Amino acid sequence: MAQSTIKSIIKLVKFRLSASVAGSAIFGYIISCKWNGNGFLSSNFDWTVMWGVFLGGMLLTFGSNGLNQVIEKENDAKMNRTSDRPVATGAMSPKFALIVSWLMALLGIIILQVFTTFAATFAGILSFFIYVFLYTPLKQNTPLSVMVGAIPGALPPLIGYLAFTGKLDYPGTLLFLVQFFWQFAHFWAIAWILHDDYQKVGYWMLPTKSGRSKSSASQILIYTVILILSSMMPVYFVYKNIDMQNGIGQFALVISLGIMLLFFAYKLYQNLDVKSAKRLMFASLIYNPLIYLTYIIF
Numbered sequence: 001m002a003q004s005t006i007k008s009i010i011k012l013v014k015f016r017l018s019a020s021v022a023g024s025a026i027f028g029y030i031i032s033c034k035w036n037g038n039g040f041l042s043s044n045f046d047w048t049v050m051w052g053v054f055l056g057g058m059l060l061t062f063g064s065n066g067l068n069q070v071i072e073k074e075n076d077a078k079m080n081r082t083s084d085r086p087v088a089t090g091a092m093s094p095k096f097a098l099i100v101s102w103l104m105a106l107l108g109i110i111i112l113q114v115f116t117t118f119a120a121t122f123a124g125i126l127s128f129f130i131y132v133f134l135y136t137p138l139k140q141n142t143p144l145s146v147m148v149g150a151i152p153g154a155l156p157p158l159i160g161y162l163a164f165t166g167k168l169d170y171p172g173t174l175l176f177l178v179q180f181f182w183q184f185a186h187f188w189a190i191a192w193i194l195h196d197d198y199q200k201v202g203y204w205m206l207p208t209k210s211g212r213s214k215s216s217a218s219q220i221l222i223y224t225v226i227l228i229l230s231s232m233m234p235v236y237f238v239y240k241n242i243d244m245q246n247g248i249g250q251f252a253l254v255i256s257l258g259i260m261l262l263f264f265a266y267k268l269y270q271n272l273d274v275k276s277a278k279r280l281m282f283a284s285l286i287y288n289p290l291i292y293l294t295y296i297i298f
Helices: 002-013 015-036 046-070 074-079 094-115 118-138 146-163 170-193 195-199 214-241 246-270 274-297
Strands: none
Touching: 002 015, 002 046, 002 094, 015 046, 015 146, 015 170, 015 274, 046 074, 046 094, 046 118, 046 146, 094 118, 118 146, 118 195, 146 170, 170 195, 170 246, 170 274, 214 246, 214 274, 246 274
């Protein structure tokens, strides 16, 4: 009984996805240390703060995912990709899921407040409320829901950044923009793959209500270009204001990654098929961590 409950909780909170989200917050913390300290893993780097960012961010994400499944339990039961979620199947009662989700979210907020900064904690709370109470209900009404959802999706790296600085500044905003625009290529590719499943419950996840169309593909292509330009902005800032060394290498890598992603976005625009969307999705999964590693290592 206890083992099945644990398995249900792991499904409820989307453990692997939540861990990856919290991992992006760690990237934000390390980047902030480099940009605002004295180089890679500066003397101001604090392992306690880093683990506070990771655990607090992960628990808050656990809570968001759990509440999302409670709200969407009826729709989840109708879609292939979500029909095995514990609340949708009845393996977990909505009441129990609510209690677990709120406890995890509150614990995450407490950890962020104790081990990081007020600014990081506030960003975490903002992310939680936008995801649960704005993005979730908007999914059935407008394709703009993805843009609203991109805000909490872009906040984890900024939460990590704010855990070091304690205040929002220009480079922190650039980091937010990179994560914000990355989500369109990534999640619209997923929406392309799962469009038929989403339509079973009236979710409008592609950029236009025309569905898998040239219009939707063109917007994916445009936002991919915006992402590439956004990813170049931190390179310019860092090597203009902080460190001129290795700037060419970082710029070349950012451009190379951008060309790779743009190629797959163009292939989707050209072919308008699920196969191309899957390739774009995987390319975006490669692009995201490599961009952050580029900012950290060079």
